[in-house]
Amino acid sequence: QQQVKQSPQSLIVQKGGISIINCAYENTAFDYFPWYQQFPGKGPALLIAIRPDVSEKKEGRFTISFNKSAKQFSLHIMDSQPGDSATYFCAATYNQGGKLIFGQGTELSVKP
């Protein structure tokens, strides 16, 4: 019940295309859903986050779509660029100090 399942494991997208990464959770107590971006040799960095009171959040080329009834959320990267090539992790936690549970990661490669 504490798991966050992420798919696909790897993704290859052409430059200018849309990258879509999906995550699913079971614990309905989760109320904070961040996405992290990690480049090789670096620690993860927060990309964008959403709370379940909204169905979508957009920041630049990055959009989170959230479906509370299905317990799913996804990251969309519009106009994908080679510089977006990295590993992306979804995560979930709940307020009052709950620990952050990470998905397994998606390795994104954007081809020029």
Add this chain to the structure above:
Amino acid sequence: EAGVAQSPRYKIIEKRQSVAFWCNPISGHATLYWYQQILGQGPKLLIQFQNNGVVDDSQLPKDRFSAERLKGVDSTLKIQPAKLEDSAVYLCASSRWTSTDTQYFGPGTRLTVL
């Protein structure tokens, strides 16, 4: 604003040896986290401190791992004795207060146990 500092960046040890990692969080951040990231997986929380108190250590293998955060600032994570399966990147992160505040990660320490 300086980021989260970790040292060493790399460590290679033999199994059954001991090793220690150091973390200096962002100034003013009350909460410090240690994560274990095995190759090809997401980070897994080992221990979470708020100031110098432990909030969550439910996934810390306490028979071999220990951590402390003296004076609510720097922290060390120790493994004694190390096993082959401890080979991983150990990430330190900090946030202003709770886990729903942005967590800032350090570059990690890559541990190889031979």
